[in-house]
Amino acid sequence: MKKSVLLLLAIVCLTMTSAFAKDTQGITVDVCGQPVTFPTNPKQVIVHDINMTEMMLTLGLDDRIKAISGISGWYKTSERSQVLLKRYHEISPKSPTLENILVQSPDMFFAGWNYGMRMGGEVTPQSLARFNIPTYILSESCIHQNKAKNVGAAAENQAANIALLYNDISNLGKIFQVEDKAHQVIADWKKTLERIQIEQKAKQVKPLKVFVYDSGDDKPFTAGKFGMPTALISAAGGKNIADDIEASWGTIPWEIVAARNPDLIIMVDYNQQTSQDVMAKLRAIPAVANTAAVINNQIITLGYEALTPGPANIHAVEIISAQINAMHQQKQSH
Incomplete structure (x- = not known):
């Protein structure tokens, strides 16, 4: 009996020591x-941008957010962004300065390159680590x-994939000790995407060509190889x-858009113009007026x-997939 008690005490002490070490080591x-x-x-x-703030909220980490940045200054005037702006203090409408961050005394900053930080800028992981x-x-x-560190070609040439999103959710689950929640969220997302991919493969049709239009008149600003829209x-x-x-987002000539003849246009919706406005603009540009998407008025809007x-x-994939399915059915009926 005495040995059992001593063994139990040893186990408790070991568990407490491990927990303490975890807390002190991080x-x-x-x-x-x-x-x-x-x-x-x-x-x-401190969380930068609406998309990263929504990652936190999805994991039930509402109360861990002390402040946000980079929402009101970039025309992200959706209902969702307005809710966030009412709920949390925004330290900067665009990219925060080092002073903006330090005055809040945060214990973590959640941002990205070209999402609140830029290479060689004032706010970097290195400057905050000090x-x-x-x-x-x-x-x-x-x-x-x-790219800045000249990492090998294999790393540079890897196109964006949804596994990058899963990686963030998984890491946040570990950091905030909500791993079970993170695993469940990822599992649910994977089920949705697997269903969509099975539906698309069953159709055995060639993928439709899609053009992402963010903005720009002389040249369109669009999503490239490393951007999540791909x-x-x-x-x-x-x-x-x-x-x-070879970019996340960048400009390309209208002539390239015309030559690749997209079937569908995805318009990034900043609540500044309607899809009808965009289509009218594209019809007035000779280079793209005769592309399939413009002729057939195939355009959908998705928020930033x-x-x-x-x-x-995940819902964006559902919306795009539904539009592609409708377009395939239209073609078959004709």
């Missing part, structure tokens, strides 16, 4: 190929860091006509948060 996860240690279960987090603030970097944006379009049964452009890495990506 949680280490891979961030853009490098190990980064975060305090166990951060409680004062003040003991660890940074979690959005996985989709790691490509910018890889992954979403592929999952929905389409092909991004700019998926060979649906096309940047975040929970809204």
Whole structure:
């Protein structure tokens, strides 16, 4: 009996020691190929942009967000963004300064390259580390860091994929000790996407060509190889006509759009213009007026948060897939 009690005490002590070590040492996860240690279960987090804020909310981490940034200054005036702006203090309408962040005394910063941080800028993981603030970097944006560090061609040439979103959710689950929730969220998303992919494969048709139009008159600003829309379009049964452009987002000539003749246009909706406005603009551009998408008036609108890495990506795939299916049915009926 005495031995059993002593053994039980030893186990309890060992468990408490392990828990204490975990709390004092923090949680280490891979961030853009490098190990980064975060305090166990951060409680004062600054989150940049609507898509990353929604990742936190999806995991039930509402109360861990101390402040947000980068929403009101980029025309993201959707109902969802307005709810966030009412709920959380926005420290900067666009990219925050180092001072904006330090005055909040956060225990973590969640952002990405070209999502609140830029290579060589004032706010970087290195500049924040000097003040003991660890940074979690959005996985989709790691490509910018890889290129700057001249990482091998294999890393540079990998197109965006939805696994990058899963990686962020999994890592956040570890950092905030909500791993079960993270696993469930990912499992649910995978089920949805698997269903869509099975439906698309059953049709045995060639993927429709899709053009993402963000903005621009002289040249369109669109999503390239490393941008999340490329992954979403592929999952929905389409092909991004700019998926060979070595960029996340960038401009291409209208002549390239015309030559690749998209079947469908995805308009990034900033609530500044309607799809009818965009179509009228495209009809007035001789280079693209005769593309299939413009002639057939095939356009859908998706919000910024649906096309940047975040929970809204899954519903975006459903919307794109539904439109592609409707277009296939239209062709068959004719």
